[in-house]
Amino acid sequence: MTPPAAMGRIEALLAARIGLDTATVGANLVSRAVRQRMAERGVADADRYVELLERSEEEAQALVEVVVIPESWFFRDDAPFRLFREHARAGWVAQPGRAPLRAMSIPCAGGEEPYSLAIAMAEVGLPPERHRLDAVDVSLRRLDAAREGVYSANAFRGGDLAYRDRYFRRHPRGFEIDPALRGRVRFLGGSILDPALLKHEPPYDVIFCRNLLIYLGDAARAAAMATLDRLLAADGLLVIGHADRLGLAGRGPLFAPVGEPRAFAYRRALSLPAPSRAMPRLPSPPPTSRRPPPKASPHPTVVGGESRNPDLPLTKVELDGVPRPDTRARWIGPSSPPGPPTAPPAPPSPPAAEEVDSLLARATELANANRADEAIAACNEYLKGPRRSAAVYAMLGVLYQSIGNRRGAEDSFKKAAYLDPDHDEAHLALALIAERRGEKAEAAAHRRRAERARLKKGGA
Numbered sequence: 001m002t003p004p005a006a007m008g009r010i011e012a013l014l015a016a017r018i019g020l021d022t023a024t025v026g027a028n029l030v031s032r033a034v035r036q037r038m039a040e041r042g043v044a045d046a047d048r049y050v051e052l053l054e055r056s057e058e059e060a061q062a063l064v065e066v067v068v069i070p071e072s073w074f075f076r077d078d079a080p081f082r083l084f085r086e087h088a089r090a091g092w093v094a095q096p097g098r099a100p101l102r103a104m105s106i107p108c109a110g111g112e113e114p115y116s117l118a119i120a121m122a123e124v125g126l127p128p129e130r131h132r133l134d135a136v137d138v139s140l141r142r143l144d145a146a147r148e149g150v151y152s153a154n155a156f157r158g159g160d161l162a163y164r165d166r167y168f169r170r171h172p173r174g175f176e177i178d179p180a181l182r183g184r185v186r187f188l189g190g191s192i193l194d195p196a197l198l199k200h201e202p203p204y205d206v207i208f209c210r211n212l213l214i215y216l217g218d219a220a221r222a223a224a225m226a227t228l229d230r231l232l233a234a235d236g237l238l239v240i241g242h243a244d245r246l247g248l249a250g251r252g253p254l255f256a257p258v259g260e261p262r263a264f265a266y267r268r269a270l271s272l273p274a275p276s277r278a279m280p281r282l283p284s285p286p287p288t289s290r291r292p293p294p295k296a297s298p299h300p301t302v303v304g305g306e307s308r309n310p311d312l313p314l315t316k317v318e319l320d321g322v323p324r325p326d327t328r329a330r331w332i333g334p335s336s337p338p339g340p341p342t343a344p345p346a347p348p349s350p351p352a353a354e355e356v357d358s359l360l361a362r363a364t365e366l367a368n369a370n371r372a373d374e375a376i377a378a379c380n381e382y383l384k385g386p387r388r389s390a391a392v393y394a395m396l397g398v399l400y401q402s403i404g405n406r407r408g409a410e411d412s413f414k415k416a417a418y419l420d421p422d423h424d425e426a427h428l429a430l431a432l433i434a435e436r437r438g439e440k441a442e443a444a445a446h447r448r449r450a451e452r453a454r455l456k457k458g459g460a
Helices: 004-018 027-041 046-055 057-067 079-093 112-123 140-148 162-167 218-231 353-367 372-383 390-402 406-419 424-436 440-457
Strands: 101-105 131-137 168-171 174-177 185-189 204-209 232-240 255-258 265-268 301-303 306-308
Touching (some): 004 057, 027 046, 057 140, 079 101, 079 204, 079 232, 162 168, 255 353, 353 372, 353 390, 372 390, 390 406
Antiparallel strands (some): 255 265
16 A cells, blocks of 8 residues: 555645546545556555656556546447537538637547547538547557557447448548547547647637546636636537536636537537527437336346345435335224225326426526526425436436535436436446446446446437
């Protein structure tokens, strides 16, 4: 184990270099990365390694390469890319005289996201000369992989992989991006914390900055938001991850959501168009709150008298106020004769989809006005009633994450997954939580469940 004093210095270096809040990924992950680098450099003493780290730019970058979380896949979450297609089609394909569309992906990891954007523009008919697509990352290793453009089958998920046949060709290591499409993306090394990042570039019409802000400390998040604010055009579109948090109380630009809720897309609150010109809600697919009821597992495992999915760990989830049917035979009174069976208690009434959508939109608006406490209160107030909604519990999980309440976040995501076993976002959130605790089996179970849910929905 790395001594606490040495770990403190390493964590401070990572915070200064890439803004990482070690608590968001777990000290174990960082400690493992340090041990790996010490072994590779042949350094046995932690203090000596810290000294090497502090004086060697090369070693500091090598540690960053091990610590950063590179996992991604093409068209991850799908909804942001549906919105992007519609945005590009309405704003640029339909307006050929407009200046070229400028888009950026930061961080771009191994290139899955920027290439997804390039494919989306190709599919709506926006030619290369009508757009500029930049992809930025702090990991030089991942940038090299992105430029090569070769991916394993794991980078392609979901039911519809027709795009893979159109834009990739077989390669001994999997699939290689079409060279013409590769040429549509410019890959750049850089940090979102750098106040001079791309300072000579014109503003971007669209910026994808997904699943980064959640890993940053407050100071780093403020710096990142300052960079995004500087690089985003006045009426630009900012797309973040479902667990990311925009801004800090009293600081930074205010953003308001646009498009379908699951796209997590925003514009500056003061630059939103008039209602008659607002970005339309996309017609496909329905919001989270309109999901069909989950189907029962064909092979449930019975544990303690209750059915459970065999992939999930034995975690008991209690939902206050949600009655379960009582199947025990009983007398109507202490001395009355048997009569017709008593009807079980009525299950909670299903939430009205419009009511849930309105609540989610309001909670998102409050959260991005730095009023997360009010958003949490609104969700909890709703859940005090007779209705239960997986979408509301999932939103509550994201809100609790945004204020650092890990227990509240985990409990909420568990309740979302309990109510809707096919809630892929809840399972992915629980997988990340389990991974940070080092619980690999539980994390893998949740990832399998999330992937099956995506396949059921035919999503990518």
